[in-house]
Amino acid sequence: MNPVSRKAPTTAEAQRRLAYFNERRDAIVSTIRELVEIESPSDNKAAVDRIAEAVAQKFSRLGGNVEVRIHPAKDRGNHLQVDFPGKSAAKPVLLLGHYDTVYPFGTLAAMPCRAVDDKLTGPGVLDMKSGIALMLHALAALQDWHKEDWHKAGLPRPVTVLLVSDEEVGSDSSRPITESLAKKAAAVLVLEPAYGFQGAVKTARKGVGGYLVKVTGKAAHAGLDSQKGVNAILELARQIEKISSFTELKKGLTVNVGVVSGGSRTNVVPAEAEAQVDVRIARIKDAAGIDKQMRSLRPFNRKCKIEITGGINRPPMERTAGVAALYAQAAAIAREVGWKLGEAAVGGGSDGNFTAALGIPTLDGLGGVGDGAHALHEHILISELPRRAVLIAGLIERA
Numbered sequence: 001m002n003p004v005s006r007k008a009p010t011t012a013e014a015q016r017r018l019a020y021f022n023e024r025r026d027a028i029v030s031t032i033r034e035l036v037e038i039e040s041p042s043d044n045k046a047a048v049d050r051i052a053e054a055v056a057q058k059f060s061r062l063g064g065n066v067e068v069r070i071h072p073a074k075d076r077g078n079h080l081q082v083d084f085p086g087k088s089a090a091k092p093v094l095l096l097g098h099y100d101t102v103y104p105f106g107t108l109a110a111m112p113c114r115a116v117d118d119k120l121t122g123p124g125v126l127d128m129k130s131g132i133a134l135m136l137h138a139l140a141a142l143q144d145w146h147k148e149d150w151h152k153a154g155l156p157r158p159v160t161v162l163l164v165s166d167e168e169v170g171s172d173s174s175r176p177i178t179e180s181l182a183k184k185a186a187a188v189l190v191l192e193p194a195y196g197f198q199g200a201v202k203t204a205r206k207g208v209g210g211y212l213v214k215v216t217g218k219a220a221h222a223g224l225d226s227q228k229g230v231n232a233i234l235e236l237a238r239q240i241e242k243i244s245s246f247t248e249l250k251k252g253l254t255v256n257v258g259v260v261s262g263g264s265r266t267n268v269v270p271a272e273a274e275a276q277v278d279v280r281i282a283r284i285k286d287a288a289g290i291d292k293q294m295r296s297l298r299p300f301n302r303k304c305k306i307e308i309t310g311g312i313n314r315p316p317m318e319r320t321a322g323v324a325a326l327y328a329q330a331a332a333i334a335r336e337v338g339w340k341l342g343e344a345a346v347g348g349g350s351d352g353n354f355t356a357a358l359g360i361p362t363l364d365g366l367g368g369v370g371d372g373a374h375a376l377h378e379h380i381l382i383s384e385l386p387r388r389a390v391l392i393a394g395l396i397e398r399a
Helices: 011-023 025-036 045-060 125-145 175-183 232-244 284-295 321-336 352-357 382-398
Strands: 067-071 079-084 093-098 119-121 159-164 187-190 201-205 207-216 254-262 272-281 305-314 343-346 379-381
Touching: 011 025, 011 125, 011 321, 011 382, 025 045, 025 119, 025 125, 025 382, 045 067, 045 079, 045 125, 045 159, 079 175, 093 125, 093 175, 093 352, 093 382, 119 125, 125 159, 125 379, 125 382, 159 175, 175 352, 187 352, 187 382, 201 321, 201 352, 207 232, 207 284, 232 254, 232 272, 272 284, 272 305, 284 305, 321 382, 379 382
Parallel strands: 093 159, 093 187, 201 343
Antiparallel strands: 067 079, 079 159, 119 379, 207 272, 207 305, 254 272
């Protein structure tokens, strides 16, 4: 295939691209299977470091003066950065993703990676090892399409890949790296799973926060001296009702008390109780307000003490003009191969929240199409892989 400028390819060329990936569909599946069978739970550093090394080798084999860098992490797995030079002096596109999964080590034995009809199953196959494989194959295709002769391959523009080890557990160690690289990029393409079986991309995500509400009362014997005790659980119950009232659905603001614990024995007035609270915001301007509400909680029973910790840890990804422009590019690429690409706003967060909040055009949900992320029925649709690869390759060229 001849080198292609950032202009839209002809219809015939777009179809050739789709055919190119259809011919390589089994190879893409093979790459996904290999990655899925390297288990990588977020809390197992040795396991996550193993997949980092395996993926690093795969990117290295793409060639083209690729530079591979490992960012060491002490308490989590290491993070992987891969830089590809380009033929133009444009800012790089940042391909963003993660290789950690939510599944405990050993899950693969009960949840093997199998292809049944159009489904490929396995832990992390959707979220998001198929996204990593699509990165690899899209970049390989671009090198092939843009090579100047039979001996020299290259990308049309610089590309940086960042794969992190802790996205599923908050991205605490990787966030500074993600934000630093995003600031240097023209656009960020997030290879998290698509939305729904129609494969919609994600143009908005809610911001995420977590709070711990801890109540301290006073213990006493429930039968002999109950009046001398101060019931922390009763106080927490009143606080939960108050906290739940902070939800404002019209604003896209939800507050959910998800985990509650307290007390020691039934015959003891409980001296301690606590609640874990999940907060989701659709707009960054609502972050300060909900934080103020949480921190303004005061005891109903003045003999109790309340301690509030936590905060908003992922800003929302809002549908800015930059995000909308990237979506328009993606929709145009899809139309070239006869596909109507939808968009969606979702409640969950990703590392794309960080980059979008910096004002960098970000498009999320470019990875695999399927269902069951974080669940036993997690799977992708094999038939969707070729056009996802076409979409990613096209966006790298044009973003």
